[in-house]
Amino acid sequence: MAVPVRGATSDRPAAAGPAAAATGATLPPSPLPDFRELYATHFAFTWRSLRYLGVRPPLLDDAVQEVWVAVHRRLGAFEGRADIKTWLFGIALNVQRNLYRSEQRRSSLLPLSEELRASGPDPCQEQEGREAWGLVMRFLQTLDEERREVFVASLLEGLQPAETAAACGLDVPTVYLRVRSLRRGFRAWAAAQRGEE
Amino acid sequence: MSRNDALWADRLLVDVRTHADPTADDTARNLARLERRLQLPAPDGAAASTTGPGASAAALLQLRSAATPPAAASLAAATSGWKSAAWLGRWLTFGATTALLGYLGGRAVSQRELAELAQQHAQTLELEHDRQRLLQRQLEQVQVLAAPLPVPPSPGQTRAMPSHEPEPPARRAPRAARSAPPAPAQVAKPPAPNQQLREAIELLRRVEAELREGDAFAASLLLSDLDRTVPPALLREERLATQSLVACALGKAQLAREALHELEQLNPESIYRTRLAGSCADKTHDGTSKDPGSPH
Numbered sequence: 001m002a003v004p005v006r007g008a009t010s011d012r013p014a015a016a017g018p019a020a021a022a023t024g025a026t027l028p029p030s031p032l033p034d035f036r037e038l039y040a041t042h043f044a045f046t047w048r049s050l051r052y053l054g055v056r057p058p059l060l061d062d063a064v065q066e067v068w069v070a071v072h073r074r075l076g077a078f079e080g081r082a083d084i085k086t087w088l089f090g091i092a093l094n095v096q097r098n099l100y101r102s103e104q105r106r107s108s109l110l111p112l113s114e115e116l117r118a119s120g121p122d123p124c125q126e127q128e129g130r131e132a133w134g135l136v137m138r139f140l141q142t143l144d145e146e147r148r149e150v151f152v153a154s155l156l157e158g159l160q161p162a163e164t165a166a167a168c169g170l171d172v173p174t175v176y177l178r179v180r181s182l183r184r185g186f187r188a189w190a191a192a193q194r195g196e197e
Numbered sequence: 198m199s200r201n202d203a204l205w206a207d208r209l210l211v212d213v214r215t216h217a218d219p220t221a222d223d224t225a226r227n228l229a230r231l232e233r234r235l236q237l238p239a240p241d242g243a244a245a246s247t248t249g250p251g252a253s254a255a256a257l258l259q260l261r262s263a264a265t266p267p268a269a270a271s272l273a274a275a276t277s278g279w280k281s282a283a284w285l286g287r288w289l290t291f292g293a294t295t296a297l298l299g300y301l302g303g304r305a306v307s308q309r310e311l312a313e314l315a316q317q318h319a320q321t322l323e324l325e326h327d328r329q330r331l332l333q334r335q336l337e338q339v340q341v342l343a344a345p346l347p348v349p350p351s352p353g354q355t356r357a358m359p360s361h362e363p364e365p366p367a368r369r370a371p372r373a374a375r376s377a378p379p380a381p382a383q384v385a386k387p388p389a390p391n392q393q394l395r396e397a398i399e400l401l402r403r404v405e406a407e408l409r410e411g412d413a414f415a416a417s418l419l420l421s422d423l424d425r426t427v428p429p430a431l432l433r434e435e436r437l438a439t440q441s442l443v444a445c446a447l448g449k450a451q452l453a454r455e456a457l458h459e460l461e462q463l464n465p466e467s468i469y470r471t472r473l474a475g476s477c478a479d480k481t482h483d484g485t486s487k488d489p490g491s492p493h
Contacts, residue, residue, distance in 0.1 A: 035237070036237075039228060039231070043219065043224055043227070043228075044218055044219055044224070047217075047218070047219040047223065048214065048217040048218060048219075051217050052217065061223075061226070061227060061230070064227055065227060065230055065231065065234070068227070068231055069231070069234065069235065072231075072235055126215065126216070128212045128215070129212050129213065129214070129215030129216035129217075130216050131212075132208075132209040132210075132211075132212035132213040132215075132216065133213050133216035133217065135209055135213075136209060136210065136213045139448075142411075142413070142446070142448065143411065144410070144411035144412075147411070147412070155210055156210060156213065156214075181412070181414045181415060182414075184414060185413070185414035185447070186206055186210075187202065187203045187206040187207070188414070188447060188449075189447055189448045189449075190202070190205070190206035190209060191199075191202035191203075191205075191206060192447065192448050192449045192451075192452075193448060194202065194205065195451075
């Protein structure tokens, strides 16, 4: 996602108070989000997005670092025209694409696989999550890159159609059609998997 | 697919998040790395720490909570009565607020449902428009391929104008002539067999194009259109072969095998049999490939 960079920014840029507005001056720009608050709120979103997009676990830390370094670098130029999650998803997409291209060049790309995670406090929920993960990732492997991105953005992360369109570089009607097709296709595919078990 | 299957599939999209979420260690570890790499200043009110993820996690926690000094315990004991009253008051306020939020939320949910219905309706309309445009394009292509119609005589021309020869029989489509039933004359404008054949060929081409592009679901929709618009016997082998490929792409191995079986029953020497060699329909349940010459 192309965001003009005006240079290095501090952790929290100065924000004008309400007194300036009360005096009749032009409205100050809305204060930029604090980086730490942004991280605390949206780190899980970027982590999940990268996993859904197929970044392998050994590379996940590096990939998410690249995302948040880019966020820190571009935060001062974030103009607030797009939703923050749209912006973050766009950055995660670019990082994943760059990573995929470099992996292809090194010919070390491995197929997506289910990895074992430490069990959480609820083993039953963890098991359901693992099964859902396996099914969803297998379905994602049947999709091409564009549909996979739309599936992740819209059906897994719940971005609105306009946000998905902005993040994936599509127009909104195409997103509507893709989402509808993907939802029905996933339901049919999952039902078929269930019927064959 | 039953409604339960659809609900179960939708539930998968929610359950997957429990496996995809980062752990607290993941979050803290990456924050520590960022702090070192970007040399982030310490957060307000918390001690700066660069000694590891645990210290960074502690710094984050300090933003949200404050330790109660031991001396406050005696003060808390002395004010237990006031605290009980405050606790009761909080619960009463919580109950009233919950009731109000529930009322407002119900209204909001119904409004949200209306918005979602409107959105789904818009999506349905958009899909229907696309279907209409697809059908229109197909009709235009068929019109281009169809035999030219007789040119009506312009006003003033004599009756001696030579008439055009009648439309030739459908010799270019012998299979269609054998399999398609003759259209009764009393039916209003039935589609000509060669027109149906061209439509079927065009739809099959589009199905293959969608498969090449990786959109198996769109391919299955086009196959449904084909089944709806042309007789079942028209291009039966081609349709069974395509149906099997689409089913494989959708992960429906059983349906793919059934289509392949019907193809082999229809024509054991079908040239499309080799097209399906190695596909999911060609594999037995244990994953080994079937010998094309072996009986079922």
